[in-house]
Amino acid sequence: xxxxxxxxxxxxxxxxxxxxxxxxxxxxxxxxxxxxxxxxxxxxxxxxxxxxxxxxxxxxxxxxxxxxxxxxxxxxxxxxxxxxxxxxxxxxxxxxxxxxxxxxxxxxxxxxxxxxxxxxxxxxxxxxxxxxxxxxxxxxxxxxxxxxxxxxxxxxxxxxxxxxxxxxxxxxxxxxxxxxxxxxxxxxxxxxxxxxxxxxxxxxxxxxxxxxxxxxxxxxxxxxxxxxxxxxxxxxxxxxxxxxxxxxxxxxxxxxxxxxxxxxxxxxxxxxxxxxxxxxxxxxxxxx
Ligand SMILES: C[S@@+](CC[C@H](N)C(=O)[O-])C[C@H]1O[C@@H](n2cnc3c(N)ncnc32)[C@H](O)[C@@H]1O
Numbered sequence: 001x002x003x004x005x006x007x008x009x010x011x012x013x014x015x016x017x018x019x020x021x022x023x024x025x026x027x028x029x030x031x032x033x034x035x036x037x038x039x040x041x042x043x044x045x046x047x048x049x050x051x052x053x054x055x056x057x058x059x060x061x062x063x064x065x066x067x068x069x070x071x072x073x074x075x076x077x078x079x080x081x082x083x084x085x086x087x088x089x090x091x092x093x094x095x096x097x098x099x100x101x102x103x104x105x106x107x108x109x110x111x112x113x114x115x116x117x118x119x120x121x122x123x124x125x126x127x128x129x130x131x132x133x134x135x136x137x138x139x140x141x142x143x144x145x146x147x148x149x150x151x152x153x154x155x156x157x158x159x160x161x162x163x164x165x166x167x168x169x170x171x172x173x174x175x176x177x178x179x180x181x182x183x184x185x186x187x188x189x190x191x192x193x194x195x196x197x198x199x200x201x202x203x204x205x206x207x208x209x210x211x212x213x214x215x216x217x218x219x220x221x222x223x224x225x226x227x228x229x230x231x232x233x234x235x236x237x238x239x240x241x242x243x244x245x246x247x248x249x250x251x252x253x254x255x256x257x258x259x260x261x262x263x264x265x266x267x268x269x270x271x272x273x274x275x276x277x278x279x280x281x282x283x284x285x286x287x288x
Contacts (some may be wrong), residue, residue: 004145004218006061006113007218008084008085009054009055009083009084009085009250010055010080010082010083010084010284011052011053011054011055011082011083011088011091012052012053012054012059012063012080012081012083012108012224013051013080013081013082013083013091013183014032014037014051014052014053014063014066014078014079014080015048015049015050015078015079015081016028016048016050016070016075016077016078016079016082017046017047017048017075017076017077017078017079017212018047018074018075018076019047019074019076021043021045021047022047022074022151023268024048024279024280025042025279025281026118026137026278026280027111028042028049028073028256028282029042029049029136029137029278030071030244030280030281031055031069031070032049032051033054033125035053035062035065035066035069036053036054036062036276037051037052037053037170038051038052038053038054038129038131039052039092039095039127039129040135040136040216041092041095041096041135046108046263050095051093052083052088052091055082059196060102063065063080064117064207066078067201068240069217070125071197073096083243088097090268093109093111093244095108096112096127096135097109097162098112098113098114098169099133099134099135100120101134101140101143102138102140102143102146102147102226103147104119104120104121104147105121105123105143105147105169106120106121106122106191107125107133107134107165107182108122108123108124108125109124109125109126109133110122110124110197111126120170121173122172123165123168123169123173123286124164124194124197124198125163125194126164126193126194126252127149127162127163127180127190127194127198128186128189128190129186129190130162130163130184130186130187130191131162131163131180131187131188132161132162132163132164132165132166133165134165134266137164137278137279138225138251138252138283139165139225140252140278141164141175141251141270141276141278141281141283142166142223142225142251142283143165143253144253144283145249145274145276145283145285146166146169146170146173146223146249146285147173147181148274148285149247149285150174150263151170151173151174151175151221152170152173152174152175153174153175153176154170154174154175154176154219154220154221155175155176155177155183155197155210155219155220155221156170156175156177156179156219156220156221156222157171157178157179157213157217157219157221157222157223157241158178158179158180158181158202158223158224159181159209159210159212159223159224159226159234159237160181160182160183160224160225160226160230160258161181161182161187161188161191161221161230162182162190163187163190163191163273164180164187164189164190164191164195164204164223165194166223166225166237167180167191167195167200167202168195168198168200168202169192170175170194170202170221170223171198171201171202172198172200173259175221177202177203177227178202178203179202179203179213179217179219180195180202180204180205181204181205181206181207181210181212181213182204182205182206182207183206183207183208185206185210186192188204188205188206189204191204192204198209203219208261209230209233209234209237210234210237210241211245211281212270215243217241217244218240218241218242218243219241219242219246220242220245220246221242221247221249221255222238222241222242222246222247222248222249223248223249223250224238224248224249224250224251224252225250225252226252227252227253228252228253228260228261231250231252231253231261231264231265232260232261232264235264235265235267235270236268238265238268238270239268239269239270239288242250242270242288243288244288245288246288247273247286247287248265248270248285248286248287248288249283249284249285250265250284251281251283251284252281252283253282253283253284254280254281254282255280255281255282256277256280257278258282258284261282261284262275262284265284265286266286269288270286270287270288271286271287271288272284272286273285273286278281
């Protein structure tokens with residue numbers, strides 16, 4: 001290995017193949033997420049799921065576990081491909097395609113513009129290494145739930161903003177002010193770039209939950225697509241931060257955790273309005 005090689009960082013492309021496309025990809029996507037595999041895409045023909053894992057000293061052991069787990073759960077083979085970091089951003093890009101979600105949203109990669117209809121609200125994204133292309137059911141359901149309320153002139157907090165997709169959507173739907181918060185520095189940078197790309201203006205902040213927002217700040221809407229445990233933990237503070245008459249849109253909930261998440265929200269005072277489910281993923285909207 002040359003000196004230059006030793007500096008090269010790699011992503012491992014993991015391609016899990018199946019004989020037949022499952023009726024529901026959600027459990028397989030969830031399993032990828034459990035292993036920290038990102039930028040996941042599934043294909044029905046030929047049936048496969050592909051994602052990327054950043055190579056580290058523990059990757060070899062992790063990959064052994066991944067292989068065992070997926071082969072036990074019906075995969076026909078697990079193929080690995082080492083992708084140098086400089087090629088990675090192009091490698092996964094070919095899987096992110098324009099997509100329509102809900103009544104009005106058209107999500108398009110910045111490198112592959114689609115043909116919008118006059119009624120479309122177009123979100124242009126380069127998600128980089130952040131979560132949030134709209135491909136995942138948890139994001140898509142948030143976009144659908146955003147269409148159920150009037151966001152005109154509203155103050156919104158997007159906690160766990162990832163690529164900024166929901167913050168961009170909120171601005172395009174007429175929000176007055178949006179705070180996009182994420183605990184991951186990369187996501188915060190990406191969210192800022194995506195605000196610029198869509199010519200919308202929102203604040204991007206690095207923090208966990210509401211810790212970077214002064215305690216007086218309250219919102220008409222809090223959106224949080226984060227895992228169930230964090231939603232439960234955040235419930236009391238979300239209630240403090242949502243104005244009376246305001247809403248909480250939550251997502252990222254695996255079906256079996258939904259009763260606990262719903263109880264946590266109701267216990268602090270939220271009123272349940274509606275839930276959506278895609279595969280094993282649940283999203284919901286509550287009012288205060
Ligand atoms: C599933 S992604 C959602 C991204 C985007 N909002 C979407 O809907 O596609 C969850 C994001 O929440 C962030 N996150 C996790 N826990 C958090 C916390 N306690 N506070 C803020 N961000 C958090 C993660 O870094 C990740 O970017």
